[in-house]
Each structure stands twice: as C-alpha cells, then as structure tokens.
Amino acid sequence: MTALLLVAGLAVLTLYVAHQLELVRDVGLVIAACLVVGVAWLAIDPRLAWVAEPKDDGACEAEGFENMPLVERVPVAEARELLERSEVTFVDARHAADYSAAHIPGAMSLPASDAELVLDMQSLPIPPEGEVIAYCEGGSCEQSEYLGLLLRDRGVCRKVRVLEGGWQAWQAVDAPTVSGDTRFGDAPRSSVAPAPNLEAAG
C-alpha cells in the first residue's frame, strides 16, 4: 500500500518533470547534498547511540532479542493456542479492579499506570520459557504497547507482543478467563513468592 502510493506519486512527478532535464539534475543535486550532509552528521554526532542496540546491560544481546520488533501484534487465535501449550505469559495492563473481575488464565497484573514504579522495585516473575503477550482493554491499545516497550527495556529478554484487540477481542471469541485477585502467578507454573501489594506502590 505504502509502496504503491509512493510509486504512483513518483511516477506522476517523473512524468511531469521528464522534459526538464535541468530540474531533474537539480533534484539529484539536492538529494545528493542531503545524503552527504546526513551521513556526515551521522558520523560526527556522538548522541546517536544506535537504536538497534539494546539499552540495558546487554543481557538480551547474547540471545539475539535486541532486534525483535517490540510491538508486533498477535491475533487472539494464535495467543489462545500459545496459552493452551503453556508457551506464553500474559501481562494484564488494565486497572487492578478489571483484572480482579476477570482476566486471561495465568496472566500477571501489571497496570500500566504504575508499571514503571513496580518494575523499579522488582522484576516480574516471568518464566524463562515462552513469549510474553501484553494486553489491555481493547481497540488501539496504547497501554499494552507501552507495557511491551517497558518490559523489553527492563531486560525481559523475550519476544514481547501485544494482543490484537485486547481483552474485548479475547472475550468476543469466548476464550478462557478466570477471575480473582492473585496478582502475580496464579498460573499453574507459579512457584513465586506472594507479591507485595502493588496498590501500595502506586
């Protein structure tokens, strides 16, 4: 789609300027100047810590997770399969009350509003296998995306994705849910000490 629009636009432009060779030359000059200045800037500017580099202690680097897209979407159906095979840890970005009312089995509650604070104090007891899927209420979910970035930033060396359509989409297909107040690890795999009261932190 993007490429199509781009090609169409460039084609129109090209047709229009095709008989003006001087203009074509000038455009080439301008583009060349921009590239030269840009590359020179890139070489000189010390602030440009390459974004592709991991920002944490490098623990993720060894495992090759540094280049993983952070906010890739995972469709509900796929997430459900992963859940059935216990190959995923869900992280619930919604408010604690919503989490208590109902959530995806095994999900950890980490409300986006105090996620940063919580992660400052402790690391999430995320099992070492499988991937991590963040979800929130639904729609174009900013919160789960934020959470995904945050988790990645705090050294969760795992594939972190965002549940497409969030909680609403999960419910819409009658996927399994549980209710309750367990904050961390009401999953079958929980061998984790009871978590501190997160509300007190926020």
Next chain:
Amino acid sequence: MSAGEDSRDPTPRWMVAVGWAGRLVVAAVFVWAGVGKLLDPTSFAEDISNYQAFPHWTWNLAAVVVPVTEIIGALAVLIGYKRRAGAIVLGSLTLAFIGLIASVIIRGIDLSCGCFGESSADSSVGWFELLRDVGLLVAIVAAYLPPESESDSES
C-alpha cells in the same frame, strides 16, 4: 527578489503571491520539523522503528537524513536557489509521509508520529496528521508553481 526586470515571462501577480505564501508555510513547517528531529535524533529513530516499515539498519540513517533533507529543502524553497528541485524533494517526502501514515492507520498501529521531533506518548498518528500532510502538499505545490524566472536559474 528583484522585480520587473525579467519581462520575457511575466508571472501573474497572484501566482507570485500564492507562491510566496506557500514558500513561507513550507519553509516554516519543514525547518521546525527538521530542527525538532535533529535535536533528538535518537527518539526520532525510535519513532521510525515503531512504524514497522523499515529494516532496522535504516533507522539511524533515516533519523538524520530525513530532517537534514527537510531543512535543506526548506532553505532551497525559501531562498529561491534550486527552489523547484527543493519543492519536488519535499513533495516526495510528504507523499511518503502520507503513505506511511495511511498504512499506520490501516494496520491499526498506535504510535507517536515523530513528525516534529516530539516523542510524547499522547500524540499518536491519525487522520489529523494525514490531513495536515495533505495541506502541506498543497503548500508545496503552491511554492513550486511560479516559474523560476529570477536570477537563480542560469538558462
């Protein structure tokens, strides 16, 4: 600008006026956008990565080349040296932006635009950004249209 000397090809006054309006708008917007990005290229590179449309080796390159292009293009349009070439470059860039924003809306990705170097979580890309860029394209066309009759062209 020296006026009235070039009598071969008299440009209508309205076109000169519209052209100047377009040039000023284009120059202001692109200098603002380019400088904003260059002040913090790292977060712009992150914004680029969020578009999920480019391989990661291009992120840092684009994070610098795009704002530099915006500034050089804006200066060309404003000063009048290589004005039409600058307008074409900026127009292509804006077309690319429009395509990107459209693809982001279609794919349902929620991300910060990065358009002006700001990287705040609460400014996400949507129809407003699309319309704004279309408006910008109109200004670029206006800046392009007046013929290069001044001393900036050798022929």
